[in-house]
Amino acid sequence: MEAAGRAQAARGRVPRIDPYGFERPEDFDYAAYEEFFSTYLVILTRRAIKWSKLLKGGGGVQKSVTVKRYIRKGVPLEHRARVWMGVSGAQTRMDRNPGYYQRLLQGEQSASLEEAIRTDMNRTFPDNVRFRKDAEPCLQGPLYNVLLAYGHHNHDVGYCQGMNFIAGYLILVTKNEEEAFWLLDALVGRILPDYYSPSMLGLKTDQEVLGELVRLKLPAVAALMDGHGVLWTLVASRWFICLFVDVLPVETVLRVWDCLFSEGSKIIFRVALTLLKHHQASILEATSVPDLCEKFKEMTRGRFVTECHTFMQRIFSEPGSLSRASIARLRERCRARLLAQG
Amino acid sequence: MAETYDFLFKFLVIGSAGTGKSCLLHQFIENKFKQDSNHTIGVEFGSRVVNVGGKTVKLQIWDTAGQERFRSVTRSYYRGAAGALLVYDITSRETYNSLAAWLTDARTLASPNIVVILCGNKKDLDPEREVTFLEASRFAQENELMFLETSALTGENVEEAFLKCARTILNKIDSGELDPERMGSGIQYGDASLRQLRQPRSAQAVTPQPCGC
Numbered sequence: 079m080e081a082a083g084r085a086q087a088a089r090g091r092v093p094r095i096d097p098y099g100f101e102r103p104e105d106f107d108y109a110a111y112e113e114f115f116s117t118y119l120v121i122l123t124r125r126a127i128k129w130s131k132l133l134k135g136g137g138g139v140q141k142s143v144t145v146k147r148y149i150r151k152g153v154p155l156e157h158r159a160r161v162w163m164g165v166s167g168a169q170t171r172m173d174r175n176p177g178y179y180q181r182l183l184q185g186e187q188s189a190s191l192e193e194a195i196r197t198d199m200n201r202t203f204p205d206n207v208r209f210r211k212d213a214e215p216c217l218q219g220p221l222y223n224v225l226l227a228y229g230h231h232n233h234d235v236g237y238c239q240g241m242n243f244i245a246g247y248l249i250l251v252t253k254n255e256e257e258a259f260w261l262l263d264a265l266v267g268r269i270l271p272d273y274y275s276p277s278m279l280g281l282k283t284d285q286e287v288l289g290e291l292v293r294l295k296l297p298a299v300a301a302l303m304d305g306h307g308v309l310w311t312l313v314a315s316r317w318f319i320c321l322f323v324d325v326l327p328v329e330t331v332l333r334v335w336d337c338l339f340s341e342g343s344k345i346i347f348r349v350a351l352t353l354l355k356h357h358q359a360s361i362l363e364a365t366s367v368p369d370l371c372e373k374f375k376e377m378t379r380g381r382f383v384t385e386c387h388t389f390m391q392r393i394f395s396e397p398g399s400l401s402r403a404s405i406a407r408l409r410e411r412c413r414a415r416l417l418a419q420g
Numbered sequence: 421m422a423e424t425y426d427f428l429f430k431f432l433v434i435g436s437a438g439t440g441k442s443c444l445l446h447q448f449i450e451n452k453f454k455q456d457s458n459h460t461i462g463v464e465f466g467s468r469v470v471n472v473g474g475k476t477v478k479l480q481i482w483d484t485a486g487q488e489r490f491r492s493v494t495r496s497y498y499r500g501a502a503g504a505l506l507v508y509d510i511t512s513r514e515t516y517n518s519l520a521a522w523l524t525d526a527r528t529l530a531s532p533n534i535v536v537i538l539c540g541n542k543k544d545l546d547p548e549r550e551v552t553f554l555e556a557s558r559f560a561q562e563n564e565l566m567f568l569e570t571s572a573l574t575g576e577n578v579e580e581a582f583l584k585c586a587r588t589i590l591n592k593i594d595s596g597e598l599d600p601e602r603m604g605s606g607i608q609y610g611d612a613s614l615r616q617l618r619q620p621r622s623a624q625a626v627t628p629q630p631c632g633c
Binding site for chain 2: 371
């Protein structure tokens, strides 16, 4: 009774729409969120003061040991665009290519590219009030532009489903089409291996790499997956393709992206392994494929992932060492295996 | 508590992007139109137990992303599917034109015996129609497919599409055309004790008999 009362009160205090425009789901746990947020707010304030000092005097953000450490502890929303632009190299490219983005939009046309992007417009964040057709201003326009420009900029990739969700988040954070474009270029062109090209070889490779890492670090989970004949595609393709968008809570995704821009794609493996390790016991209870699917869904909900600050600390401790060199070796091996399979 | 059923069929929902595959599945499972949802990435999963001709059948349905390049990722899920809904959008000729490619994928990757029902979805958008009923039914006939026009929005023919496909599979089991015991048939018997009760003959037979009803 008392708990129900608390939940009701929390529902009254926590807005139904989050700061990014997403409607909170029906089953959103307002009381748990409020409890978490009251402690997180203290951390956010402390970090904001530190960041303001660090960034005093304007200018770009350069990679450094301090910046990396700061980023792991979270970038305040007001500085996020600037920090992502700085550490990813997007700012440098934007400065070196003035007017390039606008030229892409005014240049060549491709009916098939336009059609493919248009098909997904109403299916990108219908749960976000700023992406609705009747929103004022409606973010579908900027989203369409960023994806179209990127398709012309990178012909090998064009448009791949999943990029819409990523570009959508970039627009929500930067509130600037051109910056969103250059950040998308940093991710798709440099930070991630070729996830989005027509062969999707980079995606398939990384799914295999995750499989290998799980075999090494969580052999019981690997054995269970093998036993049920479940491929990592089923549970993990979304993790890689959408970089956890629509998988983890928004705030957690942004914290993961802070590190993704600063430290590169191996962060994705850290997040994946942390989720799997933490939920190992529950996963091992699964007795069927549908059961396993349900476990994987449950894994991305609840306190463990909502409490983004502790979650981010966990991703650097739980999976253990994960050197750049070993990831590179695994990628090379898995890629060769896939190519041999044809 | 474990569900009891006589058979479990593996189904696929395939077709080009934006044809309404996930909405058909959602309508079938939840009995309502899925309004506000992101499009599918990779593969999603749903299931429902239905009653067909006196048998309870659990349909295990794999819903796939429609964009061309995702085929190389989703194709590993085709293996051993017993049935498929092949979906196009009646208001988009392009989605109709790619049917042959999807069908080839299904027959080569799942099984040559896969039972396919062609679904011309978005029947509710008749004024914007680009593909006539007649030409689609001709395509279905030529390729030995069943055919229905459906609307995931209103629910029209959605249940029928899944049930028709399941019924055909059951008939083929009855006639011996499909052998549930063959590896990769996409068909499994339900609870083992249930199976023995209902099929006393199969205990003695060297080759398992299809249930005779």
